[in-house]
Amino acid sequence: MKKELFSILETITGNGSFETSGVLSFVPPGLSIKGVGEVAFPLTTTQAKAIVAKARQAPFGKGSQTITDTSVRKVWEIDPAMVTIQNPAWTNVVLSILQMLREGLGLGDVEISASLYKLLLYEKGGFFLSHQDSEKEKGMFGTLVIGLPSVHEGGQLLVSFGGREKAIDFSSAKSFEIPFAAFFADCEHEIQPVTSGYRLCLTYNLLQKTKKSPIGVSDFSEQTKRLATFFKTNMAKIEEEWPKIILLDHQYTPANFSQASLKLHDRPRAAALLEAAEAAGMFAKLGLLTHYQSGELEIEYDSRRSRGRRWRGYDDDYDNEDLENGSMGEVYDEYSTLEHWAEDGIPGLGELSFELEDHIWSKTELGAGEPIEKAAEGFTGNAGMSMEYWYHYGAVVIWPQAAHFDILSEATGQVILDWLAYYTRNIKNTSIRPKKSIEQLLTQLSETINAGHKIKAADFSPFAHALVLLKDPTHLETAQALLVHGFSKIDVTAWLALARHFSPKALTGVFEEVGKAGKVKKMMQALKVLSAFEAEKKADFDKFVQQELAKLPERLQHIPLSKIEEDRYSLFEERKENILSIVSSLLHFGAYGKLEKSWTKDVLGLLIEPMPRKYANDILASALLKRDYTESELSKQLREICMADLEKRTAEKPMPPADFTRIIPQNADNSKNWTEILVPFLSSPTQSDYHYVANESLRKDMESTIKYSGADLRTETIAKGRPFTLRIIKTQASFERLLAEWIEDTGLLGKLKMR
Template sequence: MDQDILDCLNDIKGKGSFACSSTEPFIFPALDVEGVGELSYPINKPQAVALIDVAHKAAFGKGSLTIVDNKVRSAWEIDAEKLKFNGDKWEKLIRRILVNIKSDLGIEEDEVAAHLYKMLIYEKGDFFLPHKDSEKEKGMFGTLIIGLPAHHSGGELLVSFDGKQKVIRFDSCCDDSVIPYAAFYSDCDHEIKPLTSGYRVVLIYNLIQKKAGKQIQLEPLQKYVNKLAGLLKADERNPDMTQKIILLGHQYTPENFSAENLKLDDRSRAEALLRAAEQAGYYAKMCLVTSYKAGMPAYDGYGYGYDEEPDEYATMDEVYDESLYVEHWLSEGVPPLGNIRFEEKDLLVPFHLDEGEPIVKESTGYMGNYGPDIMYWYHYGAVILWSAEIHEKLLPEQTAANKLEWIAYYNKHRNQLNEREISLCEIILSGSLDDQHYEKADYNIIIDWLIGENDTSCFRRIGNRLLKEHFLGIDTTHWIKLARFYPMKYLGHIFNEVGQEGNTKIMTHLLSILHALTTLPECSSEVSLCLKALPDYFAKTDLKKDNQPVTTKSLEDLLALEGMFPQKETWVEAMTAILMAPGERSYINMVLLNKVMASKKRTALACKLLLVCHDNLQDRVNNMPQPPADWSRLVPQSKPYAQQWNLLSGFMQSPVQHTFDYRTNMQERKLMESAISSVKADLTMETIKKGSPHTLRITKTQATYKQQFREWQEDTELLKKAAKKVEAFVCQPE
C-alpha cells in the first residue's frame, strides 16, 4: 500500500500554483496616457475621471463574439496603443516580476514574456462575474495584473482552479507604498468583486510562451487526489497502520520552508496529499523531517592543526551521533502532533536518505582537549498523514500545550465535529493537563471550550476540576468571559476552593478577578461573599515562605473591593493584622504605606492601615540608631569557614583594633576572602602586594550603622508625609 502511494506521487509532475500574488517596492511608473498625459501617484479622482473620459466600456469574449454587457462586466478600458512608458525603469520591474512568477507558477525552465494588453479602470460598483480569459494572442498561457497606486476598497480578485480558490487584494498599495501584482493561468476561473469605494486602476498583461514546445498549462490534480484518497481509505483497515510520514523530494531551511516555497514537483505532490487526506477523513500536516549527523571530518593525510580554521568543506568520516526527528510544523491547517516517534524504516521516501549534500553543515576546530568535528542537517520537506483512529491513540500522549492546542482547534470548528471528536475532547479534558515540559500551555483554552459547550453539566463534570487545578494559568479576562455564560455561584465555589489553599499567588490572582467581576452586576452577591471570606483565606497562607501577603496591585484591588462592599469592624481588624504581620520595613513602606497614601477613597481598611503603619513608622523613628560604642564586632557563626573566623575572633572582639593584616600564601588568603564574602559583616578587604607572601588587610567599618541611619532618615521624612495624610484622611470629615 505504501509503495502504491509513492508510485502515485511519482506520476505527479507538478507545476507551481495556479495563481500567485506579491508586491514590489514602489517605483515611479512614468506612464503617459494618450489624451490625459503622464500620471502622478497615487491616482486621484480628477485623474481617474480623466482616464474614464478617454476610455471605453470593457467588453468580454463569449465564444467568437465580443460583447458589452454591464450585467456581466462593468469597467472601463484603455488599449495598450494609448499607453507609453518613459524610460526603462518599468521594463526592469516587469523583468523582476516575471522571475518571481515563473518560480511561483512552476515554469522556471520556460521562456516567457509579458505583453501589455489593457489598462482597466474600476469605479464604485464596477465588477466582473466569474469567467476564463480567452487566448488573445499566440502562445498566451496566463494573465498578469499589476496594480497602480489608487485609493479604493473592495474589488477583490478571486481565482479558482480544481476546487481551490485564492483571494487577492490590491487595495493596500497606497498605504504600503508598493506595486502589487497577481498572475494566474488562463484556464482558471476568476472574477472581480464589486468596488465599494474609490478607483481601482490596473494594467493587464498577457503572459506568453516565447518558444514553441509543450504548451504551458496546469494539470488538474483531482484524479491523483481520488486515487490517493482511495489508498488511504483502504489502509484504514490495516491493524498495523501508524501515521504515514511522506518525504517529498527536496530539502528546505526552516526559515524558507512554506507551502508557497515548495520546489518543482513538491508543491503539487504536497497539495495532492493534503487534499486526499481531507477527502479520506485523515488528518494531515506539512513539516520538516530532519536527519542530523555528527562525526569526525575525513583525515586528509596532513593531520589537524590546533591553529587551523574549521573547514566547512570537509567530508564526514566516522559518525558518532545521529538522530531523526520532526520539527518546524507549518502553521496552516490542523495543529501538529508534537510527540511522534518513528524510525527511518517508517518513512515513505522516494529516494535514498542522507545522500548528497546536507542543506546545513557546520564544522568546528579543536576545542580544548577535543578534536574537530563536523555536523550535517538534512531538512526534508514532508507531509504527515494519520487516520482518526490513530489520532485517538496519539493525542492523549502529547504534552499539555499540544493537547490544548487541539482543543482550541476543535472549539473553532465545533459545528463540524463528529461524535468521535467530541468524545476525544472530553477524554483529553478529563485527563491530566499538567505541563511538565518547557513549552507553556495556554490554559485559557479551557474557558473557551466551556463557553462553547454552554452546558452546566459539562461545567460540573469537567470544568470544575480543571478550573481549580489551573486557576493561576487562566487570565482575568477569560474568567470574566466565563462569568457571562455560567451562574456566578459556580465560579464562587471554585474561588472558595482555591482560596482555602493558602497560596499568596492565588490570593493575588483572586483579588484581580474579583475586582474585574464588579463590572458585572449579576456577580455582586458572590463577589461580596468571597470578600467576606478573605481573612480566612489569608490566614492559611505561609507568610514565612511567601514573605508578604499582598503586592501593590493586589492591595489596590482589595481596597477597591472594600470600597464597593464595606465590611464589619472585625473583618477590618483581621485583615489589618494579616497585612501587617510580616512587619518588614520595605514592605510596610513601599507596599502598604505607598498604596494607602496614594488612595483617594477613605475606606475603613485604608484608614486602619494608615493609622497602624503610621504608628509602626513612629516607633522606628523614635529609636534612632546609634553608632557603635567601640570597634568590637560580633563574630559570624559560619561552619564552612569556622577556622577562618576562629583566627579572626580576637580581632573581631577587640574594642580598639581597627585593622588586621593577614600575611600568608595565596590559597589561605583566598579562603579568608571567601569567608568574609559569605556573610554580612562590617569588614572590607584589600590585598597589599608588597613583600612575599602578600598581605590581606582587613578593615572594620561602620557600614551597618550608616545603612541604618540612612533608613532612619528616610523613615523620618516618610513619617512627616504620613502624619499629614492621617490628618487629612482620618481626622477631617468625608
C-alpha cells in the same frame, strides 16, 4: 505508494530556480567608506589598498563559533556601519534587482527586502571554500551579491543545490555594468580564487517581510485532485504508524520557518499536499523534521592543498583548524524528531519522535549532504573526537481523522488545549465532528487530572470555552478538578462566560478548592474573577461575591502574604507582583459595603502580621499609593499603621561608624580565619586594613570566608612577592545600606502623608 506520491509531486514545480543572476546598467552608488572616502569606479589599485587598510579578514561560521581562518576564507570585509550609499538612485537599483530575483527564485507575490550585510573585497588569491550561509537575522531566506565595477580575473561564484550547479562570473561584466546573483540560504556555494585584480561586491541578506502570506495552488489543481484521490485510495490501507511525514526538498532554520518562507518547488508542493489532504478528509500540517546524527569526527587537513587526505587517529596530532574543518565519519547514533510547526493552519501535534522507516517518506536518504547545523568536539577524557549534525527538513505531516485521537493520547496538555481551541473556533464545521471531538478531549484532560497527573500549559481558557459550547452541566461537574488545576491560567472572560451560562453558584465547588489550596497565583486570580463578577451588577453574581468574600479571612490564613523573598530573582519578582495584586484587590473590596465589620478587622490583621520592611514598603505602601480603590475603613487603618511603622524606622538618621570597629557577623565560627585574624581585626578601632600573606589556596579560602560572611570587608590581591598578599579592607557597607533604607523610608512616608 511512496513512488506514486513523489511521481505526482515531481510534476508540481515552482517558477524559479535555486539561484538567479543578471546584469544592470551601471548607476554610481556614491559609495563612501569611513576612513577612505568616496570610492570611484572602476576601482583603482590605490583605492583597493586603502580599503584593505581599513578592512579586516572576514571570519566564517562554524557551528556556534565564528572563526577567522585564511585557509578556508580569504577576503577583506567592511562592516555596514562604515559604509554610506550616498546616491538616492541606488535604492531603485536594489528594488529593480529584488523584482527580478522575485521572479527568478519563484517567490511569487511574497514581499521581500534586502539588508546590507558587508562590503567584501577579494584581492589576488582571495577565495571562500564551499559553504552554506547561516540565517543571520529574522526572516532571512537567502543572499544577494551585487558586484561593483572592479577589474579582475577568476573569483567565480559556484552555487549548487540538489546535484545541480551554476557558475556566475562577475569578471565578465564590463566597467559600466552591475552584475548580481542571489540564492537561497541552504545552497552550497563557493568563491573560486581570484587570479588577478580586485573583486569588490556588496552582500545583502534577503528578508521576507511577511510570514503569513498564502501559498497559491491555482496552477496545480489537477495534481491536487490526483493527490486527494491518492490519499483516499491508499491511506485507508495503512492501519498503523501515523502520522506520515512527507519531506520537501529544502532545509530551513526553526527561527525562519513558515509557509511563506518555503523555497522553489517546496511552496507549490506543500500547498498541493495541504489542500489535497483536506479534500480527502484528513488533517495536514506543515512542520520541520529534525534529523540528528552523532559520530566520529573525521578530520581533513588543509582542505585546499591536501584534498582527500583524511585521518581518524586518536592521538593529539591536530589543531583547532583541523577540528573545525572536520566532517562526519562513522555515525554512532541518529534519530528524527518533529517539534517545530508552522504557525499557519491547524494546531500541531507537539514534539514527536520517529523511527525512520515507520513514518518518514522521503525520495532521498536522510542525512545526505551538508547539514544546516553542525558542531565538533575534541577529545574529552577517555572519549574520542566527535561530530554532531542537525538537518532541518521542511515537511508536510498528514494523518486521518480516524487516527487523530490515538495520536493525541500521547500529546502534552498544551497540545490538547490547542486542539480544543481549534474545535471551538470551528464548531460549525461538521466535517471535523467538533462537538464529539471536544467531548473526547475534555474527557482525556479530566482523566489525566483525576489520575493525579499535572498538565503543563500556558493557557487553560480553551477548556472553559469548550465547556460553555457543550452547554452540559454534567461536563462542568466532571471537569471541576481540571478547573481547579488550571484556575490561574483561565482568563477572567472565560470565567465570566462559565458563570453567565451555568450561573455563578455552579462554580462554588471550584472556588472552595482554590481557597483551600493556599496558592498565591490562584488567590490572585480568584480575586480578579470576583471583581469582574461584582461588575456584572446582577443579584446572583452579587450573592456569590458576598459569599466568597466572607470566606476570605479564613482562606488567607493559608497564604503567608509577607513572605515575598525567593531564592531566584525571577520568582521573587513574580511572587511580589502577585501578592501586590492580592493586597490591591483586598483594598478594593474594603469598600464593598456588604460585609460584616469583623471582616475588616480580620483582613487587616492578616495584612500586618508580620510586617517586615520589604513587605511593608514594596507591597502594603505600594498598594496604598496605587490610588485605584475607593477609600474605606480598611485602607484608612492600613495607611495609619504603615505611616506609624515608617515614622518609627525614620526617627533616627543612621550615622557613620565613629572608628574602625566593625560588627562581627553571627555566622563567625571557630575556624582559624575567624579566631586568629578576622575577629581581632574587626574588633580593632584603629586598624583599617590587614595584609594576609599566604599561598593561593589559603587566600582563596579567606576570600570565600569573607564573601559569605556579610561583614563590612572587601579584598584585593597585591601581586608582588611570593606568595602574593591578600589585602583585607574595612568598609562602611552596613552604614551605607542603612542610610539608603532611611532615605527610601523617609520618601515613602512623605508620599503616604500626601495621599
